[in-house]
Amino acid sequence: GNSVTQMEGPVTLSEEAFLTINCTYTATGYPSLFWYVQYPGEGLQLLLKATKADDKGSNKGFEATYRKETTSFHLEKGSVQVSDSAVYFCALRGGTSYGKLTFGQGTILTVHP
């Protein structure tokens, strides 16, 4: 079956530091890949997505590239801000899954001033 593995956190950074959160997946066929973010007290929000190999998703300074050869979708940001403090979830949607998402375990990010 489908699965997603994220680097374990928590991750603590200083403002303006570089961020990488690793995500690898196992899936049959050609899944779509997503990063969701959950800010304190809120629901999950779609941060970015990629639907085919070599696609790069980007939003709010975050980027992730769909790497089929390494089955990875690592999240990166060049300069984090305090407001980026949240829980980040990597997820995939398989080709025949009727839209259901398979998530990783989440990574807590805390950014200090």
Added chain:
Amino acid sequence: EAGVTQFPSHSVIEKGQTVTLRCDPISGHDNLYWYRRVMGKEIKFLLHFVKESKQDESGMPNNRFLAERTGGTYSTLKVQPAELEDSGVYFCASSQPGRSYNEQFFGPGTRLTVL
């Protein structure tokens, strides 16, 4: 436009009791999903409604869980009787009609604690 809402935000019950969680999707969204996150682990799919019909309930853990979506609007998820391992955060999501691949919009979740 109102987002996905869930009620209650928190629920604390004792083992053996019954709890009903409610989800109101975004108006016009035919697809409604339930997910659960247990003890800081991954978020797991429970089931998917298309309007009032269950499209996929492969993630429902056992027959103590009953989901309904009468009239194709709001949905309820009942746990009866609740067990300790049911504690976690229950998320609801909805997406536009038609393709199930449309973006899912999530609610803030209901935190359930079973003592």
